[in-house]
Amino acid sequence: MYHKEKSIQLKSSASALYNNLSVLRIAPRCLTYFTVVHANVVNMVSASWDGLNYSHRQLQSKEGNVATSSSLIMQAAWCVLPSRDLLVLTSQKGIQMYESDGSIMVYWHALDTPETPTAKAVFARGIAAVREKYICVGVSSGSVLVFDVPSKGSNITLSEVLEEHKEAITDMASECSGNLVLTYSNIHITSCSSVKLWKGTVIAGYGTGQIRLYEGVTGILHAEVNAHARWIYSLDIAPFTGLIEHMYNECVTDTQICGAKFCDGDGYAFAVTGYDLSEIIRYTQA
């Protein structure tokens, strides 16, 4: 069904983090951007669709102290808003936002980090764009930071902090679907590493290797798939066709996959990254 294409080489290998691959398609310029996190650095590659041109850029986590590792980047993802796309980096120190090509940092938000390390680790993780003007980022304490993003410029502000939880956030997803009330029912819970929303259905990947589909409105479990023999690290949906992609280490020999993304809305092509691997592996439909 899919066959392997030429891989894209990275400047350094991928770290074993959840959802460690983000993709942005720039149709007007026939380019696709990819980002992969390596410890305290984000490797960004811009690949032309004809496969001839690749350019690389590396972004550093801010306030990274070279002697310690407390500036590890937890996640990098693009937020697509109607007026602009922003690249958001979350780390143990805070949240950085860049213009979509990674050229300029437009915003920095520092997390409250204690002076000396405590038993409770501090970091930000889980990024989602909401409607026209908000970017939401999760924090290890369980809070969700809501940023107000203007259509241009760097006047981004923290507008709300939603604090209802005590648990660290792993992933976030959003979509436009109008008026919804969400409730829950009896769900057998285990660690959830990745979540996507599609047409009101919640699709979640779990540590037991299962994928579960829930009805978004009622929280009812629709389907359960015993998909994998290992922890699911990443999940993606091709929004136009509803194809679900979930990978771990099965199809790519001797690689623990940590990021998987469709490269286009139809699901024609997808890409994966693996721990210790310095390339992005690509597949297209046969």
Added chain:
Amino acid sequence: MARRITSPSRSSTSASDWLLLAVTWQPREGLQTLIYSAGSSESADRGFLLTTCDCLPILAALHPSPERMSTRTLPLLFINLGGEMLYILDQRLRAQNIPADKAKKVMNDIITTMFNKKFLEELFKPQELYSKKALRTVFDRLAHASIMRLNQASMDKLYDLMTMAFKYQVLLCPRPKDILLVSFNHMDAIRDFVKDTPSILSQVDETNKQLIEIYTPLSGGEFQLIRQTLLIFFQDMHIRVSIFLKDKVQNSNGRFVLPTSGPVPYGTHTPGLIRLFSCSGEEVRRMQFRDCGNYSAALREGSFEMYGDRVIKLGTNMYSVSRPVETHMSGTSKNSSQHTKVNTTPNPLAKEELNLLARLMGGLEVQKSANTDSGFRVNLFATDEEEEEALISRPDELSYEVINIQATKDKQTNAELAKIMGEFGETGEPAPSSSSKGDDLLAMMDGL
């Protein structure tokens, strides 16, 4: 200006394994948000949070409580690496026909130092992982805690083997919590090494109890974070180990083989089943798909108690006299990834490192043997010539750059070191003799 919002009203219902928490509020901007979470109030595991922002659903997948998480990685790293070191030294001591009493003394001395109460207190404090250099210095110190000596090349090789072995164990653990079972395998073996010496055995048992206390309550998600932290530490290390290559668990490019067959992790179902449910929660249909692996059902869970069958074999001693300890120094194949300096320390004597070493030096009591004739050297290579050859030919990128306290021209740093050394005199800690501690520090400065 940010505003923290808490719920004016809250309704919650709980059933056997779910908790519904709903909040509504209307801030002035017109945002309406409903937040729900699900999960047992008892268990640390959670599912995901659904939020509507302006009546839009935002989902967040939740992770269990971050208490005692990646700041709890260091003790596991230290104990497992220490365990591997003991396996290797034990094998080499036998292979070199070191007299049993001397060999036993070395093992006992190292284990005593490793489980030194003050040192472990320091280690178990919530903190970031040490830099690679600092950790290597700690193990250098540990390996020389007795009458045994190791040349630079042998120490490098010892450390290569230790780190690649634990990296392999972390990568291959079926589920993140199994890292704790691997740690218990090491602890069981260490306990066996000192079973004839009650004083040391009780130190080891104490530490084992501490491990159980701190780590058993952690959830799968927290172990996953520990695992991810460890994997970042081991990133880009692809040194080829002879015993791994022979057993076909490592490829010639230094990467480990990840099997797609065998039992699934405890708590996971074998892949292939799709179940569909009706609105009332009844299963209405089942479908099967073929997955490309060949998995069997999970084995029973290993024991997390002081004693018990751990089930997992990772972390047990893979060396024996007939399976020698060797490494290929050509660990950098064409395709090996670039040696990226993640934790580069431009000034190896950055304050943090000094403080760290100071605390460690304060905790380690070295037994300076009065009779230097009893000292001996252990070689990790087959011959002295091989050892020397290894030292010369070691690729630059694999150099561990052990911290050399003497290598500084910075007056301020010298002053700091002097101050730290001064602090040792005030700790009032019982030392074998007051002068030996000073000798010890000087010896360390000279030796590094």
